[in-house]
Amino acid sequence: MTKQSVVVPEVAVATPPNTAALFPYPPPRAMPGVAVRKKYLQAQMELGSGLMSGWVESMRASSPTHAKAAAALAAGVDDEHAAWMAKHPSALTMFDQIVAASKGKRIVMFLDYDGTLSPIVDDPDAAFMSDTMRLAVRSVAKQFPTAIVSGRCRDKVFDFVKLAELYYAGSHGMDIKGPAKASRHTKAKAKGVLFQPASEFIPMIQQVNESLIEKTKCIPGSKVENNKFCVSVHFRCVEEKSWSTLADIVKAVLKDYPKLKLTQGRKVLEIRPTIKWDKGKALEFLLESLGFADCSNVLPVYIGDDRTDEDAFKVLRKRGQGVGILVSKHAKDTNASYSLQEPAEVMEFLLRLVEWDRLSKSRPRW
Numbered sequence: 001m002t003k004q005s006v007v008v009p010e011v012a013v014a015t016p017p018n019t020a021a022l023f024p025y026p027p028p029r030a031m032p033g034v035a036v037r038k039k040y041l042q043a044q045m046e047l048g049s050g051l052m053s054g055w056v057e058s059m060r061a062s063s064p065t066h067a068k069a070a071a072a073l074a075a076g077v078d079d080e081h082a083a084w085m086a087k088h089p090s091a092l093t094m095f096d097q098i099v100a101a102s103k104g105k106r107i108v109m110f111l112d113y114d115g116t117l118s119p120i121v122d123d124p125d126a127a128f129m130s131d132t133m134r135l136a137v138r139s140v141a142k143q144f145p146t147a148i149v150s151g152r153c154r155d156k157v158f159d160f161v162k163l164a165e166l167y168y169a170g171s172h173g174m175d176i177k178g179p180a181k182a183s184r185h186t187k188a189k190a191k192g193v194l195f196q197p198a199s200e201f202i203p204m205i206q207q208v209n210e211s212l213i214e215k216t217k218c219i220p221g222s223k224v225e226n227n228k229f230c231v232s233v234h235f236r237c238v239e240e241k242s243w244s245t246l247a248d249i250v251k252a253v254l255k256d257y258p259k260l261k262l263t264q265g266r267k268v269l270e271i272r273p274t275i276k277w278d279k280g281k282a283l284e285f286l287l288e289s290l291g292f293a294d295c296s297n298v299l300p301v302y303i304g305d306d307r308t309d310e311d312a313f314k315v316l317r318k319r320g321q322g323v324g325i326l327v328s329k330h331a332k333d334t335n336a337s338y339s340l341q342e343p344a345e346v347m348e349f350l351l352r353l354v355e356w357d358r359l360s361k362s363r364p365r366w
C-alpha cells in the first residue's frame with residue numbers, strides 16, 4: 001500500500017437515511033461567534049504570525065476547564081450550550097437514528113485515545129484507561145473492525161490500550177499498523193498493513209525533542225513528549241504567566257526547522273512534519289486497507305475530543321458518509337454531527353452498539 005494509492009474521493013455530500021428530518025447532514029456550523037474567533041486563532045497559528053498574544057489566547061482556549069470558560073458558563077452561556085446541543089445532539093439520545101443509518105452497512109469504528117477512552121489527567125504518562133473501558137473496546141472490536149487513532153506514538157498508545165486485535169494509527173495517523181492478533185475481521189492484506197508516511201522525519205524529530213527538553217527546563221511544569229513522528233510540549237501544569245515564554249521558546253526552536261509546523265491540542269503544543277497527512281487521511285487509508293475504498297456499504301464511526309480529530313470529522317462530511325462524534329461537555333466549533341460528554345458516555349455508547357449489533361440478526365456479518 002503506498003501513499004499514492006490513498007484517494008480522497010470528491011463525492012457530493014449526501015444525507016444519511018433517517019436523520020435528515022431531525023438535523024441536517026452535514027450539520028450546520030456552531031455559533032458564528034465561536035466560529036469566527038476560532039478561524040482568527042487558527043489563521044494566526046497557521047501563518048506563524050509572531051503575534052504571541054494570539055498564541056497565548058489560543059493556549060488559554062485550548063481547554064474549556066480554564067477559569068474564564070467556567071466564568072463564561074456561570075455568566076449564562078447555558079443558552080449557547082443548548083443551541084449547540086441542538087446542532088450536535090447526544091449520540092446516546094440519537095442512538096436509534098445512528099444505528100438506523102447503518103442499515104445494510106458495515107460499521108468500522110475509529111476511536112481517539114486521550115479524552116475519549118481515558119479521562120484527561122495532569123500527567124500524560126498516567127492517562128490510563130479503565131478495565132471496563134478496555135472490555136467495552138474489546139467487545140466492539142469483536143463485532144466491528146476497530147482502530148485507535150491517536151496523537152501519541154503507536155507503541156505508547158498500545159501500552160495503554162493493550163488490545164492486539166485492533167488497528168493502531170499513532171502520531172496523528174503517521175504510524176499505522178494492522179492487528180497483531182487475528183480476528184474475524186482480519187483480512188490478509190489488512191492485517192499486514194503498515195504505513196509510515198513521515199519516516200524521513202524521525203531524526204529531525206529526535207533533534208527537536210532533545211532541543212526542546214533542554215530549552216524548556218526553565219519552565220516549571222512543562223513536559224516534552226517524544227511521539228516518534230511528532231513532539232508534544234505540554235503546558236497543563238505550567239503557570240499561565242509562563243505560557244507566552246514557553247510558546248516563544250518552542251517557536252524559536254522551530255525557526256531552524258521549516259519542514260516542521262506547530263499546532264495545538266488540549267493544553268499541548270504539537271510539533272509535526274508539514275506533510276499533508278493527518279487523522280483524516282489515516283481514516284481513509286484504513287478504510288481502503290479494509291477494502292472499503294469508494295464503497296457505499298460502510299459506515300465509519302469516529303469518536304474524538306480534540307482539534308486533530310476535526311480532520312477525521314471533515315473527511316466524513318466530505319464523503320457524505322459516517323458518523324462523527326465529538327467528546328465534549330462544552331460548545332465547540334466542530335465538524336462532528338453528534339456529541340458525547342465524557343469517556344463514561346463513550347463507553348455507554350460502545351456497549352449499546354455492541355448489544356444492538358448482537359440482537360440485530362439481519363446485520364451483514366464479516
Ligand SMILES: O=P(O)(O)OC[C@H]1O[C@H](O[C@H]2O[C@H](CO)[C@@H](O)[C@H](O)[C@H]2O)[C@H](O)[C@@H](O)[C@@H]1O
Binds near residue numbers: 232236
Ligand atoms: O489524539 P489523542 O489520543 O487524543 O492524543 C492527543 C494528545 O494526548 C495526550 O495529551 C493530552 O492528554 C494528557 C493526559 O490526559 C493531558 O495531560 C494533556 O494535557 C492532553 O493534551 C498526549 O500526552 C499527547 O502526546 C497527545 O498528542
